[in-house]
Amino acid sequence: MQLPLHRGPVSRALTDSLRDGTPLDVAALLPLVEAVEDVVRDEDLQLALWTAYELHYGGFDDVDAGREWDPEVLRLRGALEARFEEQLRALTAGPVAAALDGPGDVADRIFAQANAADGPSLSRFLQREATAEQFREVLVHRSVYQLKEADPHTFVIPRLPGAAKVALVELQFDEYGAGRPERQHAQMFAAGMDECGLDSSYGAYVDVVPAATLALNNAMSLLCLHRRLRGAAVGHLAAIEVTSSLPCRKYVQGLRRLDLSPAMAEYFDEHVEADAVHEQVATRDICAAAVEHEPALAEDVHFGVAVSLLMDELLAEHVLACFGDGASSLRSVEPAVRTSAARSAA
The missing domain is CATH 1.10.1240 (Methyltransferase, Methionine Synthase (B12-binding Domains); Chain A, domain 1)
Structure with a gap:
């Protein structure tokens, strides 16, 4: 790149x-x-x-x-x-305070925090209304992270104690294909991009994605690359898992409605089942275990959840506002819609 x-x-x-x-x-x-x-x-x-x-x-x-x-x-x-x-702390202060005051244990509060999010639903739009071109644009936004899926949170493994570390390794093992390179989630996403006529090379679309897409990725790196933010990093991971399964089901339905890409549908279908399990691992075996070992991490766990939810909301708002105006959500449409073959020949 x-x-x-x-x-x-x-x-x-x-x-x-x-x-x-x-x-x-x-x-x-x-x-x-x-x-x-x-x-x-x-x-x-x-x-x-x-x-x-x-x-x-x-x-x-x-x-x-x-x-x-x-x-x-x-x-x-x-x-x-x-x-x-x-x-980010200023924007999420309210949701974090509300989560800390909520009933139940750490996992219960994370689920409640995710359920309280009321931003626009990009997955519902893709399920019911998006054109094939709009769906491809959303895949371009997602590619900035999905082509290195799981990598940021892997930095957190050596920063966690016993049970939480083991659970994170278990979750990441699934993300990396459970020993099968072709089932690595990043590789499955790349195969889907190829089938959609998009460039699957890592970083191919960085020049056309807007600040909202970069901020979503940067927030993840910020939390995962700092040991002091390890609580926020695992909270961020938990939010991804908790909010993944149902939206991924809608992605699959949208892809099949458009007859767009069986390979990309397989990628999201994989997450419908896997993330229904991963949400329990992330909330209970990672976050709750980390807080049990270090109670001071509780606030940052909920900060990480809030950051993940906020970044998803800001990107969805941007994309849906652009589509509502009949415009592209990308900074430049032309590179995003080239096929891989056309890009190679250019």
Whole structure:
């Protein structure tokens, strides 16, 4: 994967530095970072943060691998993270407080917190109304995470104690195909993209997805790459599992209504059954076990749940608003609708 196209002065400075191997002047960038009021929706800052995080995943073909630990890149990442986390905590303070005051144990409160979410239903739209082109667009948004599905939460494994660690390994084993490479969820999603005429190469659509998509992915990396946020990371994972099974069933119904892709329907069908089990593992065997061992993690567990729900809501709002206006939800339609063959020939 090549470095993405910049979207403003901060992402330009970072990508230029990474590509050219030149020092990054963080001091000049910090006032620009501080001046942004809505970090969650800012295209420039979200792209810069995604780029900094990607150095810890697959990296970039045009960047020296040693830049992963460049002190100045990490300094910029830290400034971006501080602003991002500050806004996320402010936006989720109400739901977190309500969850902590709720009845039952940790797992009960997580289910109640997820059930209380009342954002727009993107899965219902895909089930009943979406055109094939709109469905493909949603798959483009999802590909930024799904093509590395489970990887962020794997960083959390060494940060958990006994029972919670074992349960997370069990869950991740399923995510990675239970010993069968072709059943790895990221690989199944890639096969579905190919069948839909989309480019399944990792990161192919980063330049066309909006800040809402990048923020969803960045929130996950923020929580999973910091040991101090391990409680939030497992809460985030629990929210994904708790809110997955029923929406995935609607995805399958939408795909079959459109006769779009049996392979992609198989991918979502896999999650209908698996995540009905995973939600119990995530809430009870991971989150509850972690809080039992470290009671101080409870607040951050619910913070992670709230962040996951919020990011899904913001992306759904963006996509549905664009579709409602008869517009694309992507920054550029043309690259998103090319077939893999056309992309290779371009």
